[in-house]
Amino acid sequence: MSDQVFIANFKDHIGKEVTVKGWLYNQRSKGKIQFLQVRDGSGIVQAVLGKGDVPDDLFARCDHLPQESSIVVRGVVREDKRAPGGYEMSVKHVEIVQESQPYPIALKEHGVDFLLEHRHLWLRSRKTHAILRIRARIIKAIRDFLDNDGFVLIDAPIFTPAACEGTTTLFAVDYFDEKAYLSQSGQLYMEAAAMAFGKVYCFGPAFRAEKSKTRRHLMEFWMVEPEIAYGTLEDVMQCEERMICYIVACVLKDCRKDLEVLERDIAKLEKIKAPFPRISYDESLKILAEKGNALPWGQDFGAPHEEILCNMHDNPLFVTRFPAAFKAFYMKPDPSDEKYVLGADLLAPEGYGEIIGGGQREDSLERLEKKIAENKLPSEAFSWYLDLRRYGSVPHAGFGIGVERTTTWICGIHHIRETIPFPRMLERIYP
């Protein structure tokens, strides 16, 4: 690959002869001239091939080459504002590596079931490319933000002996002679790690066996869970704000072309700026009632409620002070009124809804033991977790941010399934 140049790096090779190794994305002919659109994974370039540039039989073969045939093209890079991508190549040599069989995904619309069944090929499309590049940039932004902010990466285990928030939505695994469950959150482990390292995060896949088919759910998704010893709800909310602003800034800086491919309204992303508005759960209920979507106190939001609330602001919206009743056992009650917990969800704007859940954790041994008993959770399984309140308990707080939900919002697309390379859904584990 010594003289291979990636299309993304063409700006450094203008006027030079280079080799591109890729696939035929599209082709059109104008008599003695052929325009081969070649993609190499980093971009697409138009390679201009004139009759006489290559032997006649090769020229003829190129004229009927199926889409996605693998080809190596050698030629001179030319800047051309009119060309898609801004560059053209004047071809001097073509090597057909493999003539593809007729490609199942033509450059036209297909049903989503067909595309999901061919996800291994659908990955090659421009839109999928744009989304997954943005996903990779978001992940890098999150990691860089946390690493530079003094957080230590501590990977949480995937195999866990017990449920974090109940067992109904867990996938069970036969672990030799025991039963194990796939983690749906690394949070409890991050609490242990925060007591050791101060500021920590885990970043890995999480699993929820929810029989739901909404456009916001996956069975397998990626989550980042920072946890801060001696941190408060206010600390994590400020950390979330800074992180979201950093993510958006990175994507705007490095992925502008990808956003354009997705026809994203970039102006909306450019408006994201800390501090984010805050609203309490009780205030939310008033607004929802005014907007004709009343919810009884003590019930959790559904997607329509979140949509109404987050559509009211350009920025993400914090909803705070939820009723303890429908929040997890480990959340710390608000000392000023124990009906509420010291938690906050962050809802993305433009109707995208929750992307982060966070809050302060119960740090009292006695109260936590009571909660575990009330929730009828298997107390032996939580014995180690209770140890964290026996040996130097401290106030602490954290949050979890969903990678795919964040990507869906930033990309401005409809369905979460396109934001992960190989989506796992209720009726899909193939390919």
Added chain:
Amino acid sequence: MSDQVFIANFKDHIGKEVTVKGWLYNQRSKGKIQFLQVRDGSGIVQAVLGKGDVPDDLFARCDHLPQESSIVVRGVVREDKRAPGGYEMSVKHVEIVQESQPYPIALKEHGVDFLLEHRHLWLRSRKTHAILRIRARIIKAIRDFLDNDGFVLIDAPIFTPAACEGTTTLFAVDYFDEKAYLSQSGQLYMEAAAMAFGKVYCFGPAFRAEKSKTRRHLMEFWMVEPEIAYGTLEDVMQCEERMICYIVACVLKDCRKDLEVLERDIAKLEKIKAPFPRISYDESLKILAEKGNALPWGQDFGAPHEEILCNMHDNPLFVTRFPAAFKAFYMKPDPSDEKYVLGADLLAPEGYGEIIGGGQREDSLERLEKKIAENKLPSEAFSWYLDLRRYGSVPHAGFGIGVERTTTWICGIHHIRETIPFPRMLERIYP
């Protein structure tokens, strides 16, 4: 936390009054003066408390405070070469957040079973700290190296419909009405992704249900799998060399104190330098026979064989041209002699053995179909994988590097279980 300062940042606060929020690591008294060793996750500092600095009853309490009690200490930072860590604090104020129950892990030796059972607390020890900080640095180095080298992160799925290399070592999951398996490698998915993005990698947990109890095996471990379209065995070997050199350089630069805590022989790491020596499988057999550890041709190395080979060099050692017989079905045979495959393993020095396996993949549809049939693999499950050879097949190659094995070697420690925050072993999924 507005005025909280982390011990790791003390160099910027010499002579200033700061607040440290942490835990009591150790304590000793000399009459009217107490030396409190306080750890805050980022480091350990000696806080010097004189009688009269705080109220008498608080001074008396501090004198009997159990290890790991949570305390907030306010005082002035002083440079002191004799102090462990290089700094001291002259305490002006102490707040005891929680008096710990008697701490089960005293500052003495414990058996490993006891420590593993208390992993959530063991995380707080100095040695564990050093290892997991190095682990985090290695992970960051790998990601930075690949991101800067034009690779796109494409997360492979964890739930898979079929086995990559046979089903005997797979964990099975009930996936609603289907059976799914936990991924033991993302490679096949990376091959699909490389055809779309050119250069890709996945980085996630992998699972092997091997009933093995060696010091080199975990049931759940983290793996990085880069894949390069149009890449050859030579390309991936050079990529591996550059990556390993980069990882070692980052750890030497940023984790010197951690290496010292582990009493790592740093000179050995400083010798790591590309190019790495290479030896063929057949040559290896000759050496093994000479050293009294003969192995019949066609059998894979065991740990003792790897140990002999990698002890012969300061650098990691490539072993190439393995017999096809014991390598995976997707490996490309060496065109010059099809008994061998175009693969290479990288063995870490100092007896640590294999940390990377890699090679070129079979790119011919016909040959791959034959291999799948010969290996009696479920061909429907591989239908999508075969598509990659139908639609623009290209030569391609990749490798997989194990995070924990690499960390074990770089830390210079004996057992892999200490290199992951919550190890999952044959008889351990707790805590």
